[in-house]
Amino acid sequence: MSIFVDGDTRVVYQGLTGAQGRYYGLLNLHYGTKVVAGTNPRKPGTDVDGVPIFATVADAAAATGATASCVFIPAPGVPGAVLEAAEAGMELVVVITEGVPAHDEAFLFNKLRRDHPAVRLLGPNCPGIITPGQCNIGITAGHIAEPGGPVGIVSRSGTLTYQALYELQQQQIGVTTCVGIGGDPVPGTTFVDCLAAFEADPETRAVMMIGEIGGSAEEDAADFIAGHMTKPVVAYVAGVTAPPGKKMGHAGAIVSGGKGTAAAKMEALAAAGARVGQNPTEAGDLMVEIVAAL
Amino acid sequence: MDLFEHQGKELLARYGLPVPSGEVALSPSEAVAAAARLGLPVVVKAQVHTGGRGKAGGVKLAAGLDAVRGHASDILGLDISGHVVRRLWIEQASDIAEEYYASFTLDRSARKHLGMLSVEGGVEIETVAARDSGAVARIHIDPVDGLSPRACRQWVRAARIPEAAAGAVAGVLETLYRAYVDADADLVEVNPLIVTSAGEVVLLDSKITLDGNSTFRHDDYAIYDATQTRDEREQAAHAKGLQYVGLDGSVGVIANGAGLAMSTVDVVNQVGGRPANFLDIGGGANAEVMSNALEVISNDPAVRSILINIFGGITRGEEIANGIIEATGRVDIDSPIVIRLDGTNAAEGRDLLEPHLSDALTVEPTMLDAARRAVELAGAGPGRDLP
Numbered sequence: 224m225s226i227f228v229d230g231d232t233r234v235v236y237q238g239l240t241g242a243q244g245r246y247y248g249l250l251n252l253h254y255g256t257k258v259v260a261g262t263n264p265r266k267p268g269t270d271v272d273g274v275p276i277f278a279t280v281a282d283a284a285a286a287t288g289a290t291a292s293c294v295f296i297p298a299p300g301v302p303g304a305v306l307e308a309a310e311a312g313m314e315l316v317v318v319i320t321e322g323v324p325a326h327d328e329a330f331l332f333n334k335l336r337r338d339h340p341a342v343r344l345l346g347p348n349c350p351g352i353i354t355p356g357q358c359n360i361g362i363t364a365g366h367i368a369e370p371g372g373p374v375g376i377v378s379r380s381g382t383l384t385y386q387a388l389y390e391l392q393q394q395q396i397g398v399t400t401c402v403g404i405g406g407d408p409v410p411g412t413t414f415v416d417c418l419a420a421f422e423a424d425p426e427t428r429a430v431m432m433i434g435e436i437g438g439s440a441e442e443d444a445a446d447f448i449a450g451h452m453t454k455p456v457v458a459y460v461a462g463v464t465a466p467p468g469k470k471m472g473h474a475g476a477i478v479s480g481g482k483g484t485a486a487a488k489m490e491a492l493a494a495a496g497a498r499v500g501q502n503p504t505e506a507g508d509l510m511v512e513i514v515a516a517l
Numbered sequence: 518m519d520l521f522e523h524q525g526k527e528l529l530a531r532y533g534l535p536v537p538s539g540e541v542a543l544s545p546s547e548a549v550a551a552a553a554r555l556g557l558p559v560v561v562k563a564q565v566h567t568g569g570r571g572k573a574g575g576v577k578l579a580a581g582l583d584a585v586r587g588h589a590s591d592i593l594g595l596d597i598s599g600h601v602v603r604r605l606w607i608e609q610a611s612d613i614a615e616e617y618y619a620s621f622t623l624d625r626s627a628r629k630h631l632g633m634l635s636v637e638g639g640v641e642i643e644t645v646a647a648r649d650s651g652a653v654a655r656i657h658i659d660p661v662d663g664l665s666p667r668a669c670r671q672w673v674r675a676a677r678i679p680e681a682a683a684g685a686v687a688g689v690l691e692t693l694y695r696a697y698v699d700a701d702a703d704l705v706e707v708n709p710l711i712v713t714s715a716g717e718v719v720l721l722d723s724k725i726t727l728d729g730n731s732t733f734r735h736d737d738y739a740i741y742d743a744t745q746t747r748d749e750r751e752q753a754a755h756a757k758g759l760q761y762v763g764l765d766g767s768v769g770v771i772a773n774g775a776g777l778a779m780s781t782v783d784v785v786n787q788v789g790g791r792p793a794n795f796l797d798i799g800g801g802a803n804a805e806v807m808s809n810a811l812e813v814i815s816n817d818p819a820v821r822s823i824l825i826n827i828f829g830g831i832t833r834g835e836e837i838a839n840g841i842i843e844a845t846g847r848v849d850i851d852s853p854i855v856i857r858l859d860g861t862n863a864a865e866g867r868d869l870l871e872p873h874l875s876d877a878l879t880v881e882p883t884m885l886d887a888a889r890r891a892v893e894l895a896g897a898g899p900g901r902d903l904p
Contacts, residue, residue, distance in 0.1 A: 250831070299733050324701050324731040325623055330660040332628045337661060364830035364861055380776020385830045389860055406775060408625050435776055438625040461779040464786045465762075465795070472760045472775025472797040474730060475625070480643065485783075502784050504885055 224426040225400040226375065226417070227315055227343065228291065230357035235260040235280055235289040235313075237296055237304045239271050244295030247319070247362050248274070251293075254365040256358050259287040280311035291315040293351070293360045298322040301347060302331055309339040317360050318346035318411070325474065328409035335411070344411025348474065350381040350403035361403065363388075371397025373428035373517060374510060377417035379406050379440070379473070380461060383433050383503055390507040391431075396514050399427040406435065406473025414444035422452055429455045429513050431506065432497075434488055436462035437476045441488035449495035455513050456497040459506035460485040518727040518741045519566040523606040525705075525723030532696040534689060536720045539608035548589035549582050551607040557581065558610040561588040565600040566746045568641070568724075573597040578610060600746060611719055616709035617678065618642050618653075619690060621697040630658040632694065634676040638709035664694040685718040686710070693720075701731030750794065750817050757809040759796060766791025767895040768888075769814035769823040769852065771807070773798050773832075781826045784884055790892030793820045803836070804843035811848040822894035823854045824887055834858055834866025842873055853894045856880045857887035 234251070238244035239261025249272055252258040260283035261271055267278040277283040280292055292308040294301060294316065301323045308316045328347060335342050345352060351361015356370030367385060369392040376398055378384040384403055391398060402417050404410045414432055421427040430452075434441040441460060448456050463485040465471050467478040478484050493499045498513070500506025520528065526536040540551035541564075552559045563575030570576050575597050577588040585607070595602045616638035624631035635653045637645045646653045654676035658664050666687070673687045689710070697705040706724040713719060732738045747755060754761030760775065764782070768790045772778035778797040785792045794814065798806045814820055827837050837858060845854065853876065858866050867880055874880060881887035 298730065322730045322733075324728050324734075325703065326660065326698060326701050326728065326731070329623055329628055329630065333659050333661045362831065367830065367861060378776075380774060380779075382772075382774025382828050382830070383776035383780060385774075385860060386777065386828050389828070408623060409628050433776065435779060440626075443626065459780075461776050461783060463783045464764075464792070465779060465782070466764065469762045469795075471762060471779050471795055474728075476775060476779065502787060502885065503780055504883060 224424050225354035225357065226420040226424050226427070227400065227402065228352055228354050228358040228360060231257070232291050232358045233257045233259045233287060233289045234291045234293055234360055235262060235283040235287065237262050237280065237292055237294045237308065239263070239274060239295070240266055240276060241295055245271055247295065248293070251359050251361070254359040255356070256360060259289050280308045280313065284311050284313070289313070291317070291360065294318040294320060296320060298324070302327050305331055305344060306334065309335060309342045313342060315343045315345065317349070317351050318344065319349065319351060319361055321348040323347040323407065325408045328407060332409050332411060345402065346405045346411060348407045349405030349410070350384060352400065352402050354400045355398050363401070363403070367392055368401060369395065369397045372399045372426040373397065373514060375399045375421035375424065375427035375430045376401040376433070377414055377421070377430065378403055378433035379435050380433055383459070383461060386503050387431055387433060387507065391510065394511050396511065399424060406475050408438065408475040414440050415447045418444060418447050418452060418456070422454060427454065428517050429457070429510065431510050432456060432458045434458065434460040435473065435476050436460070436465050436471065436478050436485050437483040439483065442491045445491035445495035445497070448492070448497055457500065457506050457510045457513060458489070458492040458497040459500045459503055460488045460492070518729050518738065518745060520725040520727065520741055521564040521566070521604070521744065522562065522723055523564060524741060524744070525725035526720065528700060528725065529693070529696055529720060529723060532692050534692055534696065534720055535718060537609045537611055539606050542589065542605045542607050543603070545586045545589040545593070548605055548607050549586050552579065552582055552585040555607060555609050559585060560608050560610050561585060561592060562606045562608060563592050563595060563597060563602040564604040564606050565597050565602055567598045567600045570597055575602060611711060611721055612713045612715070613711045613721070614714045615679070615682065615712040617686070617711070618645070618708045619693065619710045620704065620706040620708070621694055621702070622704045624657065627657055630660060630697070632656040632658060632664070632672060632690070634672060634678070634690070636677055638711070642708065658694070663698070664691060666691060681716065682712045682718060689718050700725070701728045701735065702726060703728050750813060753816065754796070754813045757813065759798065759809060759813060761813060762795040764792050764794050766793050767819050767821040768891050769793045769817065769820040770826070771796050771798060771810045771814065771823065772826040773828060777826060777828060781824065781884065781888070784888045785824065785892060788885065788889045788892050790888065790895060793817055804840040807840045807844035808847045811844050811850060815848060815850045815852065820852050821896060822852050822891045823850070824891035825854060825856045826884055826887060827858050829858070829860035829863060829866065831861070834860065834862035834864070835869055838866035838869040842870065845878065853877045853879070855887050855891040855894065857884050
């Protein structure tokens with residue numbers, strides 16, 4: 224089992240004909256992901272290494288049965304691309320693109336909730352999602368993820384996620400699904416969404432969550448863990464020593480008005496019963512301990 | 518991107534919002550000339566990207582031109598919370614009868630825009646809210662619907678704005694919201710929003726932060742980018758397109774990915790060191806980006822050692838190692854470098870580095886080991902904040 228995607232997920236890539244879309248789309252295809260189509264309104268009827276290109280997501284879905292889309296469109300086109308995917312009936316829309324304005328993200332989130340409540344948006348500015356051995360949508364290096372279980376991963380940071388996947392692989396610990404929710408202020412999918420899905424997934428027996436400064440998503444996750452999680456959670460939060468008022472690389476990673484500090488987040492998570500690592504290695508070690516005791 | 522008060526007011530004035538007339542001055546004589554054109558009395562206001570100007574002596578009323586000259590000389594060069602005043606805004610003095618507070622920002626947890634309004638303006642809103650949570654009227658605005666005139670009037674009533682000013686305040690707030698959305702602002706704060714004794718509503722101050730991701734639809738924002746407050750190091754890094762934040766320690770940090778870079782800064786602190794910076798070079802870690810990063814870091818006189826922490830995902834260890842080798846050859850570096858290279862083909866990458874290793878270039882197996890080594894090499898050397 225897994226969450227959100229599995230070996231049957233059929234994916235259309237919006238922007239497959241661009242440099243980034245082509246590079247990662249084909250890597251995903253070679254990993255084994257069912258990359259069934261790409262879109263480009265100016266190039267219908269052509270193909271990218273055998274993957275057929277359609278003018279619209281609706282055309283691609285009708286011809287190939289795609290139910291998920293992956294967006295590699297530049298930031299100005301992201302709202303339009305996401306709404307097109309939603310209108311074409313996609314159940315999951317993964318937006319890798321970074322640099323999407325926060326107002327566009329807030330608009331999209333509310334628009335989807337109102338008009339397309341069944342659509343799950345992941346990102347923007349996220350590395351994507353991987354169910355190891357079955358489906359890899361986005362920019363994660365598939366070979367560093369160990370298939371199987373029992374660990375589910377959800378993270379706001381790309382490289383720290385790769386680090387976690389790699390460390391678990393070194394210990395031969397498998398991962399059910401690894402979800403990168405991205406580092407932007409208004410992500411489509413939150414920690415709580417992923418924790419709830421992992422809690423409901425029988426093969427996931429422990430969850431690693433990687434947070435960072437800014438916003439209150441980790442505090443919301445702590446509330447959910449305290450109230451609803453029966454499975455053990457290991458947490459790590461980056462940015463303990465980040466200066467206030469500075470954006471630390473990610474648009475959403477900022478301590479403002481004394482709110483959103485790593486210390487407060489770690490405290491909330493520990494109080495909710497999560498095991499909190501002080502650095503990525505310690506978090507990895509905690510997970511190894513937990514898995515050994517399962 | 519933070520705007521100076523005058524930039525904010527000029528932006529808001531484009532939407533027809535009422536702001537006092539004023540001019541920018543970079544010297545006392547420019548201030549006097551501006552005051553003469555505007556008409557006395559004027560207010561001489563420090564333009565800095567930080568709050569607390571009033572308390573720091575950065576805002577002064579002047580009734581005569583000599584006073585304008587005196588205040589301008591005093592305020593220029595003033596250090597306000599680490600921000601040195603380099604420009605002034607000379608503004609026609611307003612006749613204040615009432616001071617309110619108004620702002621719009623994005624409430625990340627609610628995923629909606631948040632408007633805040635209070636009759637207690639002119640002081641810090643956090644202080645007002647802490648003393649009496651009922652003193653601030655909040656409204657959540659769905660970005661799809663926007664702020665309707667009816668919701669706006671209810672909000673103004675909830676804030677207990679006096680009847681005589683309510684209509685005008687509601688009108689200003691509707692326009693202010695439109696400006697906030699149209700400008701892609703992270704924050705628009707007007708404190709105080711005043712009512713003059715003649716009953717006019719005027720925006721007496723403005724604090725605006727714009728979303729740097731929105732520049733593709735705002736060609737004119739380059740002008741704001743050019744006036745951001747950055748230290749020399751941050752300016753150099755910005756010019757090279759690097760994600761850099763200056764810190765006050767002696768260990769230079771380079772990592773790939775924002776999360777890993779933040780984490781590296783944390784770990785340097787945890788093992789007893791002081792990072793000199795946060796620097797995210799992104800995914801690729803090629804020689805070009807690595808050279809730029811090393812150049813910026815080695816130009817920082819406080820740096821005593823450099824910690825390079827790279828995790829290879831799709832980019833393989835060999836490519837990263839070659840990038841580092843090429844970059845260290847290109848840039849003149851005084852400080853010893855410690856490398857931690859992990860992930861895809863890390864062993865092959867470390868093999869490539871092997872013949873280049875010396876006291877000045879070492880490799881450590883883990884992030885913690887590398888941080889410890891870098892901190893040791895930086896020694897007990899002074900951080901930026903010590904004399």
